[in-house]
Amino acid sequence: MGLEDYRRNVSEAKHAAILKAAREVFLRDGFSRAAVAEIARNADVSTATLYKHFASKEDLFAAIVIDAVSRVEDMSDLEGSETSFPDILMKIGQTYLTNQFDYRANDLMRIVIAESTTNPHLAAETLRALTERRRQRLVTVFNRLVESGIMKPNNTDLSAQLISGMIKEIFVWPALFDASFTLPTDTDEKLRNIIHIFLARYAA
């Protein structure tokens, strides 16, 4: 292993340690009260090093949000044409909910909403990471389904928003107001109901 590789590995390890420490501190203290110095200390790096990786506290927070939502949002395995439309939608819904609940995207969302008046830039960035990137992915999947004749031709940007809205209302909206809200035991059945409604309009 060359010196360059070694340096890069050390740098990547530090980057990951900072993200992990920051995630814990932000989830505990919220955004305003979280101290960058404590994050650096918990990650075992200097504040100077931390700022080399993340230019600002906002950037650091945005990186955590992106990290949380990108863990399981890979939808590439949905490309197989043998899968049915309802199965694909089910997979998308479950993936989304795993992100929101298991990787605590709900909690991150709440922190950002609380900050949105004092820190509008942070909120706008998070909104982009949390919703727009995901919607783009969903639109890509829907466009493919339209091309392959499984889904009726439609404004996929709009239909992607509307199905997200239905899922959010049932599972995410209550969680925004109550940190102890967990996924109901009949989550899959509720997802199936949503899919049933969606398919009435869009199944080819």
Next chain:
Amino acid sequence: MTIGAEKQPTSDAKRDGIIRAAQALFLRDGFSKAVMADVARNADVSTATLYKYFESKEVLFEAVVLHAAASVQDDFGVVAPGTSARDFFMQALASAHEVQQQAQVTALLRVAIAEVAASPSLPRKVFDTVIGGRYARLQAALDEMVGRGLLKPHDTAFGARIGMGMIKELFIWPALFVPDFKLPPDAVARADEAINIYLAAYGA
């Protein structure tokens, strides 16, 4: 006229004054930092009078949110005689759009969400009374339309929630993150698709 009824107008003016003052302070300071003594001073009443109307800051906050929501949507959920399901939904949509335009409701919900960690009972109560109240009104309207044969029999409690979810996705979610969010000019036209989805699934 009884003495009680005679006193009513002054009392209501006081109550309105308190609610106006409280709304301004909650929006400026958030819930935790807002001080009851300031509310009383700004409303030009004694703290004793304030507590006669609202026994706690929590109760006051709830009243403020209910007042903001009610001021723009008194007719929400009323099914006019001879109306079609589509007409009803379009009217409900216009009402939701008005709430969005007014912006205070969204801002107050943001204040409630910011309290999830510090005073969890507040956001929970806001959810139950304010949001739960709107679900109930929409559900009652859906039941009424099922009764009149305008919609197929269906799970109207679930329907009320997913219906609101679709509209919230378009009108409210972005505004939660971006306080000065401006709806695109075609927002209401886009929301028509939510009605199409609902009617495709449950239209009679």
